[in-house]
Amino acid sequence: MKLKFELVKKDGKTNGRLGKITYQNQVYETPMFMPVGTQATVKTLSPEEVKDAHAGIILANTYHLWLRPGDDIIKKAGGLHKFMNYNGPILTDSGGFQVFSLANPKDISEEGVKFKNQYNGDELLLTPEKSIEIQENLGSDIIMSFDECPPASASYDYLKNSVLRTLRWAKRGKDFHSNPDQLLFGIVQGGAHEDLRKLSALKLVEMDFDGYSIGGVANDHESKEDMYKAFSYSTKYLPENKLRYAMGIGEPIDIIEGVIRGIDIFDCVSPTRLARHGHALTKYGKINLKNAKYKDDFSPISSDCDCYACQNYSKAYIKHLINAEETFGARLLSIHNIRFLTSLTENIRESIKNDSLLEYRDEFIKNYYGDNHE
Amino acid sequence: MKLKFELVKKDGKTNGRLGKITYQNQVYETPMFMPVGTQATVKTLSPEEVKDAHAGIILANTYHLWLRPGDDIIKKAGGLHKFMNYNGPILTDSGGFQVFSLANPKDISEEGVKFKNQYNGDELLLTPEKSIEIQENLGSDIIMSFDECPPASASYDYLKNSVLRTLRWAKRGKDFHSNPDQLLFGIVQGGAHEDLRKLSALKLVEMDFDGYSIGGVANDHESKEDMYKAFSYSTKYLPENKLRYAMGIGEPIDIIEGVIRGIDIFDCVSPTRLARHGHALTKYGKINLKNAKYKDDFSPISSDCDCYACQNYSKAYIKHLINAEETFGARLLSIHNIRFLTSLTENIRESIKNDSLLEYRDEFIKNYYGDNHE
Numbered sequence: 001m002k003l004k005f006e007l008v009k010k011d012g013k014t015n016g017r018l019g020k021i022t023y024q025n026q027v028y029e030t031p032m033f034m035p036v037g038t039q040a041t042v043k044t045l046s047p048e049e050v051k052d053a054h055a056g057i058i059l060a061n062t063y064h065l066w067l068r069p070g071d072d073i074i075k076k077a078g079g080l081h082k083f084m085n086y087n088g089p090i091l092t093d094s095g096g097f098q099v100f101s102l103a104n105p106k107d108i109s110e111e112g113v114k115f116k117n118q119y120n121g122d123e124l125l126l127t128p129e130k131s132i133e134i135q136e137n138l139g140s141d142i143i144m145s146f147d148e149c150p151p152a153s154a155s156y157d158y159l160k161n162s163v164l165r166t167l168r169w170a171k172r173g174k175d176f177h178s179n180p181d182q183l184l185f186g187i188v189q190g191g192a193h194e195d196l197r198k199l200s201a202l203k204l205v206e207m208d209f210d211g212y213s214i215g216g217v218a219n220d221h222e223s224k225e226d227m228y229k230a231f232s233y234s235t236k237y238l239p240e241n242k243l244r245y246a247m248g249i250g251e252p253i254d255i256i257e258g259v260i261r262g263i264d265i266f267d268c269v270s271p272t273r274l275a276r277h278g279h280a281l282t283k284y285g286k287i288n289l290k291n292a293k294y295k296d297d298f299s300p301i302s303s304d305c306d307c308y309a310c311q312n313y314s315k316a317y318i319k320h321l322i323n324a325e326e327t328f329g330a331r332l333l334s335i336h337n338i339r340f341l342t343s344l345t346e347n348i349r350e351s352i353k354n355d356s357l358l359e360y361r362d363e364f365i366k367n368y369y370g371d372n373h374e
Numbered sequence: 375m376k377l378k379f380e381l382v383k384k385d386g387k388t389n390g391r392l393g394k395i396t397y398q399n400q401v402y403e404t405p406m407f408m409p410v411g412t413q414a415t416v417k418t419l420s421p422e423e424v425k426d427a428h429a430g431i432i433l434a435n436t437y438h439l440w441l442r443p444g445d446d447i448i449k450k451a452g453g454l455h456k457f458m459n460y461n462g463p464i465l466t467d468s469g470g471f472q473v474f475s476l477a478n479p480k481d482i483s484e485e486g487v488k489f490k491n492q493y494n495g496d497e498l499l500l501t502p503e504k505s506i507e508i509q510e511n512l513g514s515d516i517i518m519s520f521d522e523c524p525p526a527s528a529s530y531d532y533l534k535n536s537v538l539r540t541l542r543w544a545k546r547g548k549d550f551h552s553n554p555d556q557l558l559f560g561i562v563q564g565g566a567h568e569d570l571r572k573l574s575a576l577k578l579v580e581m582d583f584d585g586y587s588i589g590g591v592a593n594d595h596e597s598k599e600d601m602y603k604a605f606s607y608s609t610k611y612l613p614e615n616k617l618r619y620a621m622g623i624g625e626p627i628d629i630i631e632g633v634i635r636g637i638d639i640f641d642c643v644s645p646t647r648l649a650r651h652g653h654a655l656t657k658y659g660k661i662n663l664k665n666a667k668y669k670d671d672f673s674p675i676s677s678d679c680d681c682y683a684c685q686n687y688s689k690a691y692i693k694h695l696i697n698a699e700e701t702f703g704a705r706l707l708s709i710h711n712i713r714f715l716t717s718l719t720e721n722i723r724e725s726i727k728n729d730s731l732l733e734y735r736d737e738f739i740k741n742y743y744g745d746n747h748e
Contacts, residue, residue, distance in 0.1 A: 039698040040691070046702065069669060069694040077672055077690060085686045295443060298451055312459045316451060317414070320443040324413040327701045328420065 012355030063098035079139025197233035218248025235262035271337030386729030389636035437472035453513025571607035592622025609636035645711030
């Protein structure tokens with residue numbers, strides 16, 4: 001039942017990697033974009049629609065599901081796959097990012113993080129062990145070690161102590177973890193500092209995780225350069241035969257630059273969030289369907305897109321749905337935006353096969369940020 | 375292209391009728407429940423899901439589409455079918471009900487109704503001719519005459535004058551109507567007064583409409599008896615070979631009682647509205663999935679329902695989605711509730727075939743309002 005990863009080929013001129021995931025007799029290729037189903041549903045979509053948009057692994061959020069409906073309920077249901085009717089691979093995060101960003105923790109200690117349940121005010125404690133226990137109850141296929149997520153603005157000293165604590169937490173989680181069907185990933189932290197990323201990566205590799213995540217990259221960065229440095233400084237010290245996952249990254253150019261720096265899998269809420277705001281991703285940049293010019297544009301979002309939205313509906317109709325706050329509009333745009341990103345990774349994989357990833361990036365940038373941009 | 379109706383059989387003991395609608399080489403049977411797609415979308419659902427729930431004719435609202443996106447846009451798109459990607463029959467109302475109930479009209483005269491556009495404050499005038507013009511632009515298959523919709527509490531004298539005006543408006547709309555592919559219905563009004571319903575029905579029949587609607591039945595009634603009287607007093611004077619449509623009726627028992635009194639087609643926003651509030655229709659009454667007892671109920675809403683929601687998801691999962699305000703929850707419940715009503719009409723049709731409509735009603739009431747009710 002355990003998901004298996006194999007490295008298939010490397011790009012001739014970059015650290016880009018083509019990989020193969022085998023799961024329940026199905027093969028999925030990497031680099032891959034993973035849609036997010038925060039609350040055990042990819043917002044507005046059915047599992048069938050998620051698959052039809054060529055998604056493979058999807059994400060679910062430990063923090064949210066722990067609080068509601070509760071991991072006990074999901075365990076009783078037979079696990080997340082059965083609960084939400086998704087038979088592809090599911091990855092869960094550790095709950096760390098949400099505890100730090102949403103729950104305003106009042107007490108961060110060596111033991112773990114104390115915070116108040118947003119729904120009933122109960123005091124809760126999330127520890128490395130508890131995070132693994134919840135993820136075991138959820139029954140996801142790839143699970144994360146509990147990590148501290150310091151703000152990008154944190155000082156070097158704060159970051160260093162945080163990296164060291166996250167390493168101790170990773171060890172505790174690994175010792176606690178008992179489900180042999182789940183891959184457990186360690187999370188590389190350390191901001192844009194090479195020595196910290198190196199320390200973090202090498203120590204995790206020593207512990208021999210099933211895969212490695214690059215954390216702290218979806219924060220507000222000083223610059224994209226810092227994000228890309230964090231990618232490079234992490235993957236440089238990671239083994240070739242394990243999956244590398246950049247957490248929370250979904251901007252198309254960041255996916256391409258991440259692959260160039262040796263990342264395999266990416267997740268982000270952006271395709272569904274953009275959809276709810278009326279935005280569609282296209283080869284020629286993001287378009288905003290609220291723009292008046294689309295009111296009588298009866299062409300699809302993209303004439304060369306094979307998604308359900310583009311095959312059956314016009315910009316004018318989707319614009320109308322968005323204006324009228326009809327959820328079918330967000331649904332059509334979610335399908336399209338996810339398909340855009342899975343199609344992007346298909347193109348990336350093709351270019352790695354041809355050793356032309358850099359050329360693909362340049363072509364992509366020319367179109368996406370070029371004069372055709374809205 | 376014009377939709378065709380044939381009466382197939384009558385129930386042995388009631389005025390229940392089995393009928394057949396032919397449209398684009400497809401056959402649909404009556405009695406039929408029609409889901410409502412107010413703004414050119416049945417809330418939360420794709421056209422495929424609407425069809426998979428065994429829906430035939432769907433409704434769209436003239437008032438809403440006139441104001442947004444505008445009937446000119448929909449005409450330019452090639453009509454409502456193409457705009458919203460629905461290839462089954464579409465019925466539009468006249469806009470009258472919405473103008474009277476939503477737009478707080480400041481001026482009702484012989485000419486028509488003046489009101490303010492809720493989106494931009496513009497003064498608008500809806501007349502019998504304008505209503506037909508909009509519906510011609512929408513390109514729906516069954517269209518309605520413009521009618522005044524007085525409150526159920528209106529005096530006899532008010533109602534009588536209103537019926538007479540609605541008859542003059544019906545005549546004006548019929549004279550104006552020019553699209554031979556559309557069936558135009560007259561609307562019988564008159565509250566619960568037999569003489570007014572009779573007057574209204576006979577005069578409309580004299581004008582020879584393609585079908586007849588029973589209006590003023592979805593208002594707040596003194597009693598269900600008044601609603602059922604209004605059905606009887608109307609159908610009694612209508613020809614057998616034309617469709618009869620009870621506007622805005624979707625409570626299961628009212629559909630059954632309507633069929634018993636000779637109605638063929640029904641529409642209501644209830645299945646999708648109930649869904650958004652977490653309610654599911656079942657043979658044993660309405661259930662509220664917000665109820666705590668469903669939190670670990672991993673059985674489907676109805677074990678004998680063939681809908682997508684019941685075939686793939688548990689009450690516990692749908693409850694979680696509703697609690698988490700995830701639109702996929704309302705979507706699953708919308709599918710189920712529509713399927714419940716189309717399945718109800720399937721059972722009604724079966725019982726008319728067997729001359730057992732009254733027995734079916736009694737059995738339905740026993741289950742729906744019996745001790746098993748939540």
